Amino acid sequence: MKASIAYVDACVADIDEDLLADAALPVPDHMPEEDHFWYDKEHPVIEEGSLFRSTNEFRMLIRTFAIRGKFDIKIKDSDTTRFLGHCKGNACPWRITTRTTEDGKTVRVNKIVKPHKCSSTAAVTTSMADQAWVAEKAMRYIQTEPNIGASELRKKLQAEYKCTIGYHTVNKGKERAKNSLYGTWGKSF
Numbered sequence: 001m002k003a004s005i006a007y008v009d010a011c012v013a014d015i016d017e018d019l020l021a022d023a024a025l026p027v028p029d030h031m032p033e034e035d036h037f038w039y040d041k042e043h044p045v046i047e048e049g050s051l052f053r054s055t056n057e058f059r060m061l062i063r064t065f066a067i068r069g070k071f072d073i074k075i076k077d078s079d080t081t082r083f084l085g086h087c088k089g090n091a092c093p094w095r096i097t098t099r100t101t102e103d104g105k106t107v108r109v110n111k112i113v114k115p116h117k118c119s120s121t122a123a124v125t126t127s128m129a130d131q132a133w134v135a136e137k138a139m140r141y142i143q144t145e146p147n148i149g150a151s152e153l154r155k156k157l158q159a160e161y162k163c164t165i166g167y168h169t170v171n172k173g174k175e176r177a178k179n180s181l182y183g184t185w186g187k188s189f
């Protein structure tokens with residue numbers, strides 16, 4: 001049994017290497033029109049060829065994408081211009097590679113290896129909801145209810161995104177959102 005797991009790991013490492021080599025190939029990048037950058041932030045569509053305004057924006061959207069799709073992505077950074085993310089599901093082949101285009105900002109999805117062969121991670125605390133993600137999503141709840149507690153906010157986020165988020169993450173994310181909305185530390189992130 002161990003040998004077969006090692007074999008799968010070795011195969012996965014080979015696939016990752018090929019994908020990253022592929023992502024490094026210089027392809028002509030067209031200057032995207034501004035309207036290429038419209039996305040439904042709550043239900044983002046991420047496909048091969050999709051363009052995103054910046055790395056930060058892409059990362060926020062792929063977190064929502066993974067949470068909505070009920071899977072966890074491990075992002076393996078390779079360098080500043082490209083990265084590889086893979087599904088954390090057991091031996092799941094799902095992969096995504098992106099590269100930054102010639103303007104140095106726009107992120108283009110290079111390749112997505114489908115489909116998922118993993119089971120849902122909905123019952124597991126998602127690693128996709130980090131403090132920055134919680135802060136962004138918490139804004140509208142805080143705007144309507146400035147004194148909302150972390151437990152209540154956590155309940156609302158978990159119901160909205162149908163996932164499990166750590167209390168600590170929600171609490172820290174809430175503080176970030178409040179600082180951003182009202183606080184003097186708002187400009188620090």
Ligand SMILES: [Zn+2]
Nearest residue numbers: 087092116118
């Ligand atoms: Zn998967």
